[in-house]
Amino acid sequence: MAIVRYNPLSELRSMQDKMNRLLDMAWTREVGEEIREGVWHPPADIYEDEEAVTLKVELPDLEQKDIEIRVEENVLTIKGERRHGEQIKKENFHRIERYFGPFQRSFSLPADLDSARISASCDCGVLTIRVPKGADKRRLTIDDAQAKDT
Numbered sequence: 001m002a003i004v005r006y007n008p009l010s011e012l013r014s015m016q017d018k019m020n021r022l023l024d025m026a027w028t029r030e031v032g033e034e035i036r037e038g039v040w041h042p043p044a045d046i047y048e049d050e051e052a053v054t055l056k057v058e059l060p061d062l063e064q065k066d067i068e069i070r071v072e073e074n075v076l077t078i079k080g081e082r083r084h085g086e087q088i089k090k091e092n093f094h095r096i097e098r099y100f101g102p103f104q105r106s107f108s109l110p111a112d113l114d115s116a117r118i119s120a121s122c123d124c125g126v127l128t129i130r131v132p133k134g135a136d137k138r139r140l141t142i143d144d145a146q147a148k149d150t
């Protein structure tokens with residue numbers, strides 16, 4: 001039998017993760033709206049090269065046809081909903097740690113990007129959106145706009 005050393009920090013990290021999830025849900029809802037299961041914001045990575053700005057968004061269990069991508073007035077919006085599988089009932093779960101339900105993320109794009117030539121692909125649960133730069137290829141940045149829940 002091996003002796004395992006007690007690590008109180010692991011329990012604190014777990015409690016901090018749970019509190020962060022609770023606060024995220026509370027802060028991302030509209031005033032007066034009930035806290036409901038499923039309001040979530042998929043994590044995103046944004047990077048650029050000389051040709052384009054690329055966004056990679058984690059959307060496990062979603063297909064590209066289930067994701068709405070829109071660009072209006074230099075704001076890129078990604079919207080969709082992740083649902084529980086029909087064959088699995090909520091009562092059958094022993095633990096639910098992944099987020100389900102509607103989501104929406106918005107990112108403000110610099111005006112110098114060519115949003116008319118935007119391309120998107122979804123592979124292995126990662127949505128990749130590529131926004132080519134215009135003729136002026138100077139260094140650009142993207143600011144994460146305030147995410148709104150649906």
